[in-house]
Amino acid sequence: MPFGLLKFGLSRGHPVPRVLPPATDLKxxxxxxxxxxxxxxxxxxxxxxxxxxxxxxxxxxxxYIGGGNTGRNTTIIRSNYLTPEGVKFYDESVNLYxxxxxxxxxxxxxxxxxxxxxxxxxxxxxxxxxxxxxxKHFGINSELVLRDELRKMVPQLxxxxxxxxxxxxxxxxxxGAIARHDAVAWGYGVGAAKRGxxxxxxxxxxxxxxxxxxxxxxxxxxVKTTRGTIKAGKVLQAVAGMxxxxxxxAGFKLPIKTVPLQACVSQPLKPFLDAIVVSGSLHVYVSxxxxxxxxxxxxxxxxxxxxxxxxxxxxxxxxxxxxxxxxFIGEVKLLRQWAGMTDMTPDFAPIMGETxxxxxxxxxxxxxxxxxxxxxxxxxxxxxxxxxxxxxIIAPFALQRYHDFxxxxxxxxxxxxx
Amino acid sequence: xxxxxxPLNGPRNISEFAYxxxxxxxxxxxxxxxxxxxxxxxxxxxxxxxxxxxxxTPTAYWFIAERDTRTDDILKTYPASDIYKDRVDFSAPPxxxxxxETS
Numbered sequence: 001m002p003f004g005l006l007k008f009g010l011s012r013g014h015p016v017p018r019v020l021p022p023a024t025d026l027k028x029x030x031x032x033x034x035x036x037x038x039x040x041x042x043x044x045x046x047x048x049x050x051x052x053x054x055x056x057x058x059x060x061x062x063x064y065i066g067g068g069n070t071g072r073n074t075t076i077i078r079s080n081y082l083t084p085e086g087v088k089f090y091d092e093s094v095n096l097y098x099x100x101x102x103x104x105x106x107x108x109x110x111x112x113x114x115x116x117x118x119x120x121x122x123x124x125x126x127x128x129x130x131x132x133x134x135x136k137h138f139g140i141n142s143e144l145v146l147r148d149e150l151r152k153m154v155p156q157l158x159x160x161x162x163x164x165x166x167x168x169x170x171x172x173x174x175x176g177a178i179a180r181h182d183a184v185a186w187g188y189g190v191g192a193a194k195r196g197x198x199x200x201x202x203x204x205x206x207x208x209x210x211x212x213x214x215x216x217x218x219x220x221x222x223v224k225t226t227r228g229t230i231k232a233g234k235v236l237q238a239v240a241g242m243x244x245x246x247x248x249x250a251g252f253k254l255p256i257k258t259v260p261l262q263a264c265v266s267q268p269l270k271p272f273l274d275a276i277v278v279s280g281s282l283h284v285y286v287s288x289x290x291x292x293x294x295x296x297x298x299x300x301x302x303x304x305x306x307x308x309x310x311x312x313x314x315x316x317x318x319x320x321x322x323x324x325x326x327x328f329i330g331e332v333k334l335l336r337q338w339a340g341m342t343d344m345t346p347d348f349a350p351i352m353g354e355t356x357x358x359x360x361x362x363x364x365x366x367x368x369x370x371x372x373x374x375x376x377x378x379x380x381x382x383x384x385x386x387x388x389x390x391x392x393i394i395a396p397f398a399l400q401r402y403h404d405f406x407x408x409x410x411x412x413x414x415x416x417x418x
Numbered sequence: 419x420x421x422x423x424x425p426l427n428g429p430r431n432i433s434e435f436a437y438x439x440x441x442x443x444x445x446x447x448x449x450x451x452x453x454x455x456x457x458x459x460x461x462x463x464x465x466x467x468x469x470x471x472x473x474x475t476p477t478a479y480w481f482i483a484e485r486d487t488r489t490d491d492i493l494k495t496y497p498a499s500d501i502y503k504d505r506v507d508f509s510a511p512p513x514x515x516x517x518x519e520t521s
Binding site for chain 2: 254309312
């Protein structure tokens with residue numbers, strides 16, 4: 001038997017299946033170059049190929065696909081936002097997510113849990129009511145639940161009044177879900193590659209060829225990389241963390257501050273928490289993964305760092321609040337910790353669409369809310385790149401809004417305390 | 419614990435401090451809309467060595483720090499008076515005559 005196993009392992013009849021096609025050389029020119037091989041970039045490539053038949057596309061990533069913030073978030077999907085623009089946008093994403101596993105023929109471990117945003121003050125209750133009403137207006141299932149009702153729905157939490165921030169109620173958002181984030185990136189990547197899109201990993205963008213602005217608007221013509229320069233018809237910047245630095249290479253500034261957001265998981269526990277629980281006041285969001293780990297995140301760091309390091313301060317703060325919410329987890333150990341880089345904008349809404357450079361489009365400013373928007377961004381970016389027109393649903397998120405003073409004030413719907 | 423060397427109080431835990439953003443030149447009041455939009459909203463967001471405002475909360479003291487945002491190393495801290503030596507002149511300019519008005 002051991003010999004049989006060894007023979008099987010060494011035989012050439014069972015090669016390791018490749019998920020992505022082997023790396024090739026870069027071509028001289030592409031119709032569309034996507035900078036950034038995270039969820040958003042890969043989703044854009046996928047929908048360009050699937051819905052618009054555009055496959056002369058290169059996705060460039062300086063590391064490996066899904067190795068940035070796509071693999072560093074806490075995988076929560078929801079649409080209970082505050083502004084009409086945000087609610088409509090994220091609702092489309094939630095709807096797309098529900099069919100994604102079928103699209104990919106891959107298990108994304110999409111799991112609808114119900115999302116509870118806790119209110120610990122009268123002011124927070126008022127914002128939850130506001131959000132519930134805006135949501136309901138657009139046909140989204142959100143409801144304000146008060147303390148006694150909430151206690152029946154999520155009995156695991158500590159409802160004591162002898163804590164710093166007693167729970168007064170919550171915004172209950174029934175479609176709230178979690179999904180496996182790596183699978184989302186891989187599903188889009190494999191789907192795009194299968195249809196002819198080239199995905200180039202370990203290919204860092206070092207600059208852009210832009211025709212000089214002789215009175216008219218500057219125009220992008222090529223992308224310089226560590227593996228040579230390529231001509232590009234259109235370019236989409238879909239990076240996170242380095243959005244400001246990449247935009248500077250293209251010659252413009254962004255209203256983005258890059259700040260780490262730290263997260264961690266506990267050792268696996270028996271399933272006991274089926275809800276996603278979030279508290280902006282306590283700087284906590286927690287859900288239990290399919291493996292039984294408690295996935296926990298906190299607030300963003302108080303100042304900008306281009307690093308994915310963890311700090312003791314963060315974990316002390318987060319654990320203090322976790323123990324207030326779920327006192328019985330005192331003996332539970334932490335298993336892993338990490339940080340992602342979040343691109344924070346002044347109005348907590350993303351930056352999408354056209355830029356001061358012709359044919360150079362942007363998908364940035366994803367702060368702490370990027371994972372849930374992956375499908376809608378991919379779909380609408382693809383539509384924009386294919387038709388040259390900015391779709392209505394993403395038009396409010398234009399970079400130009402800072403010049404026109406039309407900010408999309410979404411801070412009240414952020415799950416993270418800031 | 420991360421330690422910030424405060425120019426007034428010496429080394430202190432970083433939790434005693436608040437971050438105040440990059441040091442930027444205040445534009446002239448009549449500089450035009452684009453410059454103001456740049457000043458109010460747009461960020462340098464530099465990945466590298468930056469000059470920033472920091473505030474020691476217990477003593478209400480603002481100062482300047484030079485920090486590498488790639489490594490989070492604090493390279494140097496000094497009082498704001500090291501770079502801001504001139505007093506701001508707040509004396510009002512002479513009022514412009516309203517059009518059409520005769521004296």
